[in-house]
Amino acid sequence: QVHLVESGGGLVQAGGSLRLSCAASGFGLDQYTIGWFRQAPGKEREGVSCISRSGDNSYITASVKGRFTISRDNAKDTAYLEINTLEPEDAAVYFCAADPIYQCLTGTHLQPDLFEYWGQGTQVAVSS
Numbered sequence: 022q023v024h025l026v027e028s029g030g031g032l033v034q035a036g037g038s039l040r041l042s043c044a045a046s047g048f049g050l051d052q053y054t055i056g057w058f059r060q061a062p063g064k065e066r067e068g069v070s071c072i073s074r075s076g077d078n079s080y081i082t083a084s085v086k087g088r089f090t091i092s093r094d095n096a097k098d099t100a101y102l103e104i105n106t107l108e109p110e111d112a113a114v115y116f117c118a119a120d121p122i123y124q125c126l127t128g129t130h131l132q133p134d135l136f137e138y139w140g141q142g143t144q145v146a147v148s149s
Contacts, residue, residue: 023048023138027117030143037107041143043100043117051075051095053119056136057102059145061113068131069115070102071123078125085111107147114142 029041043055051074060066070091072079079091090103104111118136 023050023053023119025117025119025138025140027115027140027143030115030145032146032148033107035107035109035147035149039104039107039145041102041104041115041117041145043102043140045098045100045119049095050093050098050100050119053121053138054123054125055091055093055100056118056120056123056125056131056133057091057100058116058118058131058133059111059113060116060142064113066116066133068133071125071131072100073125078127080125080127080129080131082131104145107145109147109149112145112147114144116140116142 024046026044056071057069058066070081072091088105093100117140119138120136
């Protein structure tokens with residue numbers, strides 16, 4: 022199994038920025054498609070973004086497109102989610118997930134059930 026650990030969450034003022042990290046161990050991160058998900062209290066877990074194993078293909082959900090950026094550094098076995106211009110609606114626990122066969126395709130709805138490995142999540146809070 023690959024183990025994932027998210028970090029970088031915290032309390033940020035509305036309009037600010039945050040960079041979340043997802044560090045992998047056990048196996049090289051380049052073997053996995055990476056997805057970012059978030060779950061707010063009382064809400065279902067929703068897909069935010071994904072990036073292919075090589076980083077050539079990525080997807081960002083329409084609700085955050087233009088403010089969020091996904092990237093990865095396979096040499097460091099780490100993936101990132103940059104969140105800009107934070108809004109109160111962005112407050113949630115953010116999860117990193119990995120899967121060896123999931124295809125990150127533009128326009129494809131991210132489904133949590135299709136990702137095999139998950140981190141513990143990192144809390145993002147927004148003040149205003």
